[in-house]
Amino acid sequence: MPLAIDVAIAKTNKYASRDSGDSAEVIERPGGGLSVVVVDGQGSGSAAKTLSMMLSSKAVSLLKEGVRDGAVARAVHDSLFAYRHGRVSASFDIVSVDLRTKTVIATRNAQTPVIVCRGGEIESLPTTSGPIGLYHFTRPTVSQLPAEPGLALVLFTDGVATAGDRIGSAGFDVASYLAESAACALGADELANRLLAEAIRRDNNRPADDLTVVAVVLRDHAEEPLIRRQSVRMPLP
Amino acid sequence: MPLAIDVAIAKTNKYASRDSGDSAEVIERPGGGLSVVVVDGQGSGSAAKTLSMMLSSKAVSLLKEGVRDGAVARAVHDSLFAYRHGRVSASFDIVSVDLRTKTVIATRNAQTPVIVCRGGEIESLPTTSGPIGLYHFTRPTVSQLPAEPGLALVLFTDGVATAGDRIGSAGFDVASYLAESAACALGADELANRLLAEAIRRDNNRPADDLTVVAVVLRDHAEEPLIRRQSVRMPLP
Numbered sequence: 105m106p107l108a109i110d111v112a113i114a115k116t117n118k119y120a121s122r123d124s125g126d127s128a129e130v131i132e133r134p135g136g137g138l139s140v141v142v143v144d145g146q147g148s149g150s151a152a153k154t155l156s157m158m159l160s161s162k163a164v165s166l167l168k169e170g171v172r173d174g175a176v177a178r179a180v181h182d183s184l185f186a187y188r189h190g191r192v193s194a195s196f197d198i199v200s201v202d203l204r205t206k207t208v209i210a211t212r213n214a215q216t217p218v219i220v221c222r223g224g225e226i227e228s229l230p231t232t233s234g235p236i237g238l239y240h241f242t243r244p245t246v247s248q249l250p251a252e253p254g255l256a257l258v259l260f261t262d263g264v265a266t267a268g269d270r271i272g273s274a275g276f277d278v279a280s281y282l283a284e285s286a287a288c289a290l291g292a293d294e295l296a297n298r299l300l301a302e303a304i305r306r307d308n309n310r311p312a313d314d315l316t317v318v319a320v321v322l323r324d325h326a327e328e329p330l331i332r333r334q335s336v337r338m339p340l341p
Numbered sequence: 342m343p344l345a346i347d348v349a350i351a352k353t354n355k356y357a358s359r360d361s362g363d364s365a366e367v368i369e370r371p372g373g374g375l376s377v378v379v380v381d382g383q384g385s386g387s388a389a390k391t392l393s394m395m396l397s398s399k400a401v402s403l404l405k406e407g408v409r410d411g412a413v414a415r416a417v418h419d420s421l422f423a424y425r426h427g428r429v430s431a432s433f434d435i436v437s438v439d440l441r442t443k444t445v446i447a448t449r450n451a452q453t454p455v456i457v458c459r460g461g462e463i464e465s466l467p468t469t470s471g472p473i474g475l476y477h478f479t480r481p482t483v484s485q486l487p488a489e490p491g492l493a494l495v496l497f498t499d500g501v502a503t504a505g506d507r508i509g510s511a512g513f514d515v516a517s518y519l520a521e522s523a524a525c526a527l528g529a530d531e532l533a534n535r536l537l538a539e540a541i542r543r544d545n546n547r548p549a550d551d552l553t554v555v556a557v558v559l560r561d562h563a564e565e566p567l568i569r570r571q572s573v574r575m576p577l578p
Contacts, residue, residue, distance in 0.1 A: 108576040116568045130573050131366055131401065134394045138573060157371045161405035164368065168398035203577070293572050304566060311566070325576045329541060329548070331353045333574045335530050336367050336375060339345040339562045340440070 108325035112292035114300040119310035125152025126314040134170045136203030144195040144261040173211040177244040181236035193237040221256040221288035228279040253324045263313030268306030295319040345562035349529035351537040356547035362389025363551040371407045373440030381432040381498040410448040414481040418473035430474040447484045458493035458525035465516040490561045500550030505543030532556040
């Protein structure tokens with residue numbers, strides 16, 4: 105049976121902050137498939153927003169030109185390092201479903217792990233690369249997985265991983281939470297929405313940081329005709 | 342009450358064609374708000390797909406850099422005209438919700454009208470500019486509307502406007518169809534899905550051309566916290 109790619113992004117701002125330092129974009133890859141770019145700019149508010157928009161702009165341009173993900177991550181880092189002299193950092197993630205190589209690729213400069221569901225099992229893939237912008241020759245951590253039905257991948261910014269920390273809760277173990285809530289069986293929208301809702305709840309409904317969750321789910325489908333659907337819901341303050 | 346922006350895109354390929362010559366992308370504007378870029382490359386199949394991806398790539402890059410919509414349309418035209426010498430054309434649309442000017446702007450090089458719902462009334466705004474790529478100094482048709490709750494804007498590629506033509510039906514008057522189906526009261530997803538389904542039905546379930554529908558709906562909201570949601574569903578052949 106043919107494959108369907110479902111991508112969902114859910115994000116919210118730090119409490120009482122108008123601007124989110126997280127930005128997320130989804131684009132179609134010129135060789136086929138999709139890429140999601142997530143940038144978490146250092147700090148919060150307007151400066152962080154400008155930084156993350158600038159970096160996501162560069163990433164989206166390069167990806168749309170067909171540049172491979174690893175080169176995009178290096179280019180975005182190099183440019184930030186050249187112009188901000190190692191004084192400004194950002195976490196930077198690309199998740200792509202690449203139809204040429206038939207793989208799902210997470211290219212990450214971050215500290216949070218990426219959670220993977222395969223064959224009903226949940227696995228947490230650590231990210232050892234750290235953020236971009238601080239040191240010469242920063243390289244991304246790359247995880248490449250075969251694009252198969254049943255594969256789900258969940259990525260989140262550090263505000264999710266540290267949700268609840270400031271009110272003294274135990275650290276948020278996202279992999280265990282997803283395992284307990286049988287999240288591998290969920291669709292992408294439901295997965296992203298539930299995880300974001302749980303992070304907000306752990307922060308007592310007042311997020312201590314910008315929060316972004318991305319879910320990519322591959323499934324079989326028997327749809328006919330093939331209709332691609334895309335939607336954005338953006339409530340303004 | 343604050344405003345929420347809902348955007349939905351629904352698209353399908355010409356029957357028995359693997360590639361769609363239509364491409365559609367949604368991105369966040371650096372100054373705030375969203376832009377949707379829709380390109381319908383001349384012809385169908387793989388060559389049309391490559392053309393439309395190349396043009397949407399250029400448009401997305403410029404928009405993400407903060408270039409104003411009218412300049413983006415001119416730049417994309419000029420580049421196509423310079424490199425293809427007036428031999429290749431494409432329809433090219435940008436619909437933006439711009440939070441700086443608090444307007445919705447349709448910047449169009451196409452032949453299909455854009456349908457607008459305001460205060461429960463449906464209006465069809467004609468596009469007189471024609472496609473890009475054929476003549477020197479092509480300019481877009483621009484419609485700018487105040488961003489108010491209740492405003493809905495529906496844009497579609499020419500495959501929708503000509504749906505049913507090849508099987509001898511009368512022309513598809515999209516404005517009348519939307520008026521009859523009380524479409525002004527619908528959400529963006531429902532609006533885009535219904536119009537696409539009707540176009541497919543009129544083509545006897547075998548679309549004679551690539552079909553793309555974009556709906557942008559502004560509404561009041563009382564959501565708290567503010568959660569931005571984005572999703573893509575892409576069934577593969």
